[in-house]
Structures are given as C-alpha cells and as structure tokens.
Amino acid sequence: LLVKLQRLYTSAMRENGMTESSNLVRRFKRLLSSSFRINRAVGEYAQQLGVSEAHLHDLIKKATGQSPGRLIRAEIAMEAQRLLAHTDLTAAEVGYELSFEDPSYFGRFFRREVGKSPKQFREAIREKYQRTLVPSLSAST
Numbered sequence: 001l002l003v004k005l006q007r008l009y010t011s012a013m014r015e016n017g018m019t020e021s022s023n024l025v026r027r028f029k030r031l032l033s034s035s036f037r038i039n040r041a042v043g044e045y046a047q048q049l050g051v052s053e054a055h056l057h058d059l060i061k062k063a064t065g066q067s068p069g070r071l072i073r074a075e076i077a078m079e080a081q082r083l084l085a086h087t088d089l090t091a092a093e094v095g096y097e098l099s100f101e102d103p104s105y106f107g108r109f110f111r112r113e114v115g116k117s118p119k120q121f122r123e124a125i126r127e128k129y130q131r132t133l134v135p136s137l138s139a140s141t
Contacts, residue, residue: 021059021062021063022063024049024051024056024059025059025060025063025064027049028045028049028056028060028068028071029071031045031048031049032045032071032072032075033075036072036075036076036079037076037079037097037098037099038099039072040072040076040099042056042057042067042068042069042072045068045072056068073109073113074113076098076109076113077109077110077113077114079098080094080095080098080106080110080114080118081114081121083097083098084118084121084122084125085121085122085125091103091106091107091110091117091118091119091122092106094106094118095107106118
C-alpha cells in the first residue's frame with residue numbers, strides 16, 4: 001500500500017512539475033551557498049543551472065516567496081554578520097572579504113539588509129554575549 005501511494009504521489013508531482021522545480025530550487029540553494037562570495041548576479045546562477053533568468057526567478061519566488069536576488073543578498077548579509085560576530089576583522093575587511101570593493105558601499109548594504117551599521121551590530125552582539133556569559137559564570141562559581 002505504501003509503495004502504491006509513493007508511486008501515485010511521485011506521478012502527481014511529475015505532472016505538476018514539482019519534482020523538477022524543487023530539484024532546481026535545491027540546486028540553486030546549494031550553488032548559492034558555495035559561490036555567493038563570487039557570483040552576485042541572478043543571471044550567472046541561471047546560466048550555471050541551464051535555465052533562463054526569468055524561469056529561475058519564477059520558480060524560486062514560487063517555492064520560497066522571495067526572489068533569487070533577495071536570497072543572494074540574505075546569504076551575503078548572513079556571512080557578514082557571522083564574520084562581524086566571530087572575528088576581529090574591521091567592517092572594511094569584512095567588506096573586502098565578501099568582495100565589496102568600497103567599504104562605504106558595504107556599510108550601506110549591511111545597514112539596508114540588517115537594519116544596523118556593522119559597528120552597531122558588532123557592539124550589540126558583543127553586549128548580548130557578555131550579558132549571557134556573565135550570569136553563567138557567576139552561577140557556576
């Protein structure tokens with residue numbers, strides 16, 4: 001019975017094109033996570049995946065509710081946050097690490113995506129970390 005249900009489900013998904021689109025979405029996300037530092041243009045991802053930019057946009061938007069460009073920016077912003085939180089690199093160095101040629105553009109990008117400047121973000125993270133660290137240290141002594 002389970003095998004029959006699986007075959008019916010797979011058949012229905014193929015008819016709806018869901019198998020192909022979900023496969024493409026997975027491939028896009030995998031490609032994005034491995035090359036977001038280099039590739040920023042949706043067209044480059046579409047070319048690597050062998051589809052048109054419009055087709056990629058439509059499938060990604062339908063599957064995730066966000067455009068491919070938004071997902072690319074979110075991945076870059078997440079890596080910037082990680083670098084600011086876990087390294088002592090300056091904001092300019094983080095920008096260069098993420099292939100921004102102009103530190104001021106990186107600052108504007110970060111503020112637009114995260115809602116804080118890189119400096120404000122780092123200070124907030126460090127303050128939060130120190131607050132959670134201090135009580136746990138005093139509780140253990």
